[in-house]
Amino acid sequence: MLNLRPVKLMPVREQAAASLREAIISQSIKQGEMLTLESTAKALGISVTPVREAFQILARDGLIELAQNRGAVVLGMSPKNIREHYEIRAALEAEACRLVCEKGADLSEIERCVSHLVSSGAENYGDLNQSFHYNIWLASGNTRLVNMLSELWNGLSMGLRTTKNEYARKSQAEHEVIFSMLKASDADGASRAMRGHILRSMEDMLTRYK
């Protein structure tokens, strides 16, 4: 039998949401712009039904705002926006670290990410960074926490991802500290380290954005 990539991987509403998300984050759709159902559907080559659902997904991710009978306005990055995003992520990821320690979860995947991050250069730092965080979420054993953090990661604030070497080095060092504390099952230390890591990333993002 032929081995072909399936035509349909996800529901159309999610493809639409992904496409719009990318456009908003890359700022090819500008802040404050008004999205109408019909024009968006036409631009995506689909009907309005899945577009309506995609709008709700994006609203949940904080990329657009839905007003009663008035449609969707594209939200932009703002300092307040960034702050809110990172404050929540700091709390949740710190909790994930705490849970990993308390449950004595398997750390092999996390370790793999840390060492990969060491060996490879900074060019694909973004993916490795995400893997490191994601595997911690997974190891926490709280599937709902994984869902919430995944949604946050899709949000606006993660849009402008840095590839600067300087940032990658600093971040890598912090990842190693976090991992060592996880390995030592130091719940307080690991969660505090993760919290600090994320809040410092927030400051980086804020200054870069400003």
Next chain:
Amino acid sequence: MLNLRPVKLMPVREQAAASLREAIISQSIKQGEMLTLESTAKALGISVTPVREAFQILARDGLIELAQNRGAVVLGMSPKNIREHYEIRAALEAEACRLVCEKGADLSEIERCVSHLVSSGAENYGDLNQSFHYNIWLASGNTRLVNMLSELWNGLSMGLRTTKNEYARKSQAEHEVIFSMLKASDADGASRAMRGHILRSMEDMLTRYK
């Protein structure tokens, strides 16, 4: 002109979601039951489009699960479910306390809730308890955090709310401790106290459910 209550307060999809939420939490729709679009739409007296959107809201709240092309199954309370809910809430509400302290927010509304909780009996404890927590979220100044916690509060685990006097007393004492730490701007203390308060509530819920 006549002064009448508007017939339509919220979008139909949200009314539908609210109606289904209530039915699921009160267990008039049982765990594991399969909800079909058509029958649900007929039962609610609306068409299927807003029902589909309501299903997605409920799935986000963790009350149902949507399977590809197979509809919605009603989820039940499980220990894992409860744990995940409270772990996340503990992290977020502790963060809210931290933010309240760091930002030096206005505490008057929160104080009002604490003293109301003192003066009135335990009969309307549920509402007062919610007000206390809600006003802390608000005072954090993080609107996204408010949204996320509101969604969590709508979830399954909050369904069986206790009115037992014993619990209300214990909880009230903890609320007072939390408030005093907020007033002293002790971010670490307040967040730790809130965290403990919620995790203890979790234990109560787990033993009661078991």
Next chain:
DNA sequence: ATGAGAAAAATTGTATCCATTCTTGCCCAT
């Protein structure tokens, strides 16, 4: 100019229709 009111445009909800997919149950071959 200003304000009332009509007209246009967009969302929200309704009603069908079709394609795809998942389940179920039956039939048949072994």
Next chain:
DNA sequence: ATGGGCAAGAATGGATACAATTTTTCTCAT
């Protein structure tokens, strides 16, 4: 008798058309 496969049925996912409401804009009379 049992297990695999096939067909029928049901339900979702999406498309399309339309009615109803609301918002915005534009016009026109005062």
